[in-house]
Amino acid sequence: xxxxxxxxxxxxxxxxxxxxxxxxxxxxxxxxxxxxxxxxxxxxxxxxxxxxxxxxxxxxxxxxxxxxxxxxxxxxxxxxxxxxxxxxxxxxxxxxxxxxxxxxxxxxxxxxxxxxxxxxxxxxxxxxxxxxxxxx
Numbered sequence: 364x365x366x367x368x369x370x371x372x373x374x375x376x377x378x379x380x381x382x383x384x385x386x387x388x389x390x391x392x393x394x395x396x397x398x399x400x401x402x403x404x405x406x407x408x409x410x411x412x413x414x415x416x417x418x419x420x421x422x423x424x425x426x427x428x429x430x431x432x433x434x435x436x437x438x439x440x441x442x443x444x445x446x447x448x449x450x451x452x453x454x455x456x457x458x459x460x461x462x463x464x465x466x467x468x469x470x471x472x473x474x475x476x477x478x479x480x481x482x483x484x485x486x487x488x489x490x491x492x493x494x495x496x497x498x499x
Contacts, residue, residue: 366421368398380421386485388427392438392478393417407444407476411451414479419455427485429455434462436480442467444476452479460494 365379373379382389395410396403398417404410419429435452439445445465452463461481470478486492 364425366424368417368421370398381425383425388422388425388431388481388483388485390418390421390479390481390483392436392480393421394472394475394478396475403474405474406447407439408447408451410476411448411479412455414477415451415455418479418481422483425485427483430457430459431483431485432456432459432461432481433484434464434482436464436466438466438468438470438478438480440468440470440476448477448479459492 364383366381366383367373368380370380378391380391380393393414394403394417395413396417397413404413415429422428422431437445437448437452439448445467449463470476
């Protein structure tokens with residue numbers, strides 16, 4: 364199943380916002396732009412929350428939520444942008460503690476401070492999530 368968010372770029376470049384295969388959900392990079400108004404904040408934290416809201420709405424269309432995310436791929440424009448993005452993710456995913464991959468470097472448009480991509484797994488609600496702590 365594929366989810367389209369209505370972005371003109373999805374049609375132009377032939378991609379989907381999300382792709383669901385069995386219980387796995389994969390996202391394309393998602394920016395902190397409000398896709399309805401096309402506006403983007405100049406503040407990293409606000410862009411991060413908007414990107415998370417964009418992902419959250421897309422996930423909801425598949426009956427999933429941010430707490431189902433098992434991996435975030437975080438791309439930020441500068442090292443200074445990283446902390447506000449990670450704090451926004453921590454605020455929004457709750458006790459889920461997904462894995463992270465982080466990349467720092469230029470983004471497609473100069474006003475963009477970040478892009479987020481996710482992998483989510485829609486768990487069986489009857490199977491508890493187990494946290495196993497180790498020392499490394």
